[in-house]
Amino acid sequence: MRLQFILSEIGIGLRRNLSMAVSVILVTFVSLTFVGAAGLLQLQIGEMKDDWYDQVEVTIYLCPQDSDVPTCAGGQISDEQTEALREELDSPAMADYVEAAYYESQEEAYDAFQERFADEWWAQGLTPDQMQASFRVALVDPSQYQVVADQFTGRQGVEDVRDPRAVVEPLILVMNRLSLVAAGIAGIMLLAAVLLITTTIRLSAMSRRRETGIMRLVGASNLFIQLPFMLEGAIAATIGAVMAVAGLWFGMRYLVEDWLAQSVQFIPYVGTDEVWMIAPVLVAVAIALAAISSVVTLSRYTKV
Known part of the structure; x- marks a missing residue:
């Protein structure tokens, strides 16, 4: 009987305040979509870091014949200089930083280039x-790139030392900033959702003050009186x-997996599995919004 009464009260409240x-x-929906997008973007950044940093190789470019770099003033690197660099890379002093070092000759570089751009x-x-x-x-820890770079930059016979992170990190920085923007918009929308839920519960409670007064006179508890209003917001x-979870799923399924992943294939993408992973968080946030709004409102507007 009590359950039937509570359900009927919820139905009455939702009908009376349908537009709200x-x-x-x-x-x-909008606010949690931004929250979910920010979360997925952070997961995407983590995926990219894990994948790309695992593949990071510092490249030590040796002096060619006609280079205007001061360390190449003597012309093309000599065999003795090449061997000295090889021995230093394999030395115990570099063992904590260098996992493996591979020499690529001009002929091998030419073959690889022709294969790629055949x-x-x-x-x-x-x-x-x-x-x-x-x-x-190849580095033991890609974050220790600067140690290797400092060791070999400016050496005679070395023209340049490059790390792919110089390309990767600006992209990750942009994505981090986009994530912060999404999180900021989400925060504003969540505040708007709390205010709107509070207003809805308040209007519903005020419109049924007579009923709540009668319920209190017959001995109904605060929880029994407030529960229908709380459930309406929840x-x-x-x-x-x-709806936010469904929107994120469709976006990941059709925009990312079916289109973007096919167009730009060198990036490891998060997918619909990650949407299901954050779905409980979004539902929990929604319930928390309703709970906060209920606590703020009901203690005042269900008093008789």
């Missing part, structure tokens, strides 16, 4: 003499959360 309930659903007409006119020999250095917020 729809507004709560839409605001919750279909490009402009690549056909190059010769092995125009390529650059290098050492490819139901509306949960529907918004479910």
Whole structure:
């Protein structure tokens, strides 16, 4: 009997404040979509870091014949200089930083270049003499790149020391900033959702003050009186959360997995599995919004 009464009260409240309930659903949907997008973006950044940093190789470019870099004033690197660099990379002093070092000759660099750009007409006119020999250095810890760079930068016979992170990190920085923007918008929308849920519950409570007064006179507890109002906000917020999860799933499924992942294939993408991973968090946030709004409102507007 009590359950039937509570359900009927919820139905009455939602019908009386239908437009406000729809507004709560839409605001919750938009705000939690931004929350979910910020979370997925952080997961994407983590995925990219794990994948790319594992593949990071420092490249030590050796002096070619005609370089204007001061360390290449003596012309092309000599065999003795190359061997000295190889021995230092393999030395115990570098063992904590260098996992492995591979020498790539001009001929090997030419073969790799031709294999990669075999279909490009402009690549056909190059010769092995125009390529650059290098050492490819795999690191024990990619974050220790600067130690290796400082060790070999400015050495005679070394033209340049490069790390792919110089390309990766600006992209990650942009994505981090986008994530912060999404989180900021989400915060504003969540505040709007709390205010709107509070207003909805307040209007519902005020419109039924006579009923709540009668319930209190016959001995109904505070929880029994307040529960229908709390559930109204929770139901509306949960529907918004479910819509946000569905929107994120469709976005990941059709925009990321079916389109972006096929167009740009060198990036490891998060997918729909990650949406299901953050879905409970979004639902929990929606319920928390309703709970906070209920606590703020009901203690005042259900008093008789």
